[in-house]
Amino acid sequence: LYLDNTEYFITASTCNRQRVFLSDTRKELLRDMLRRKVEQYGLTLFAWVILMDHYHLLLRIAERAALQRFVKSLHGESAVSVNKEDGSPGRRVWYSYWDRCPRSERDFHTLFNYIHINPAKHGAVHISDQVARTEGGVWVFPKNAGGDLHDALATYPFSSYPHYTRQHGKDAMVNAWFDYPLVAHVEGDLS
Known part of the structure; x- marks a missing residue:
């Protein structure tokens, strides 16, 4: 339906x-x-x-x-x-x-972030554990590491992330990770 x-x-x-x-x-x-x-x-x-x-x-x-x-x-x-x-x-x-379907505005923005973090999740861009890691199924971004993750994602050309960075700026994109944190969808999620 x-x-x-x-x-x-x-x-x-x-x-x-x-x-x-x-x-x-x-x-x-x-x-x-x-x-x-x-x-x-x-x-x-x-x-x-x-x-x-x-x-x-x-x-x-x-x-x-x-x-x-x-x-x-x-x-x-x-x-x-x-x-x-x-x-x-x-x-x-x-x-x-x-x-x-996203169930709420929060869900929409969390999915937006999930899509954009995918190159890091699957190793298409390199990030260290000091930049982002999961704790109890939640992606953790230390406040001082957001710029490094952003810089890695902003270079991945097969995502809408570089477009949004040009449109809204680095700070807006990094702040979105803290405003709408990513929770792992399913234990062992492959996609």
Whole structure:
């Protein structure tokens, strides 16, 4: 059941967590397709990140039917493209996708932060334990370390984080981590 004019948090992973989008070129391909599909389906994209084996989106759909069509189109076109490059026609690239609606403004902003911290969570950008760590399932950012984490995330080109940094500044982005702390979704969460 999808609703019109509603925000959704989307997670999609590759089949068997294959690192199909390991190279920057592959991530660029998916990023460019994502931008085209967002425009094609009339979606509003609030936050996004692309990693080697999954992506996260926070978006708003105007029409309920658009979400499934959008994902099907993005997954279909990207699969055909990477399979052609790899000489693997018909290979299943995407496993599935999961969606949920943010339950509150706080939940929306926490998901926004979760998307942006993902490159650090999965080692796509380097951070030390002194910069961020988890304690009891909660991400901990020492006050004096926010700048180092920000600097690492601001260099990751396959996320909306650099855009928001240019638009709102470093302090606003760092303060958002403290205003809307990240709680681990599930013990052993892989995405």
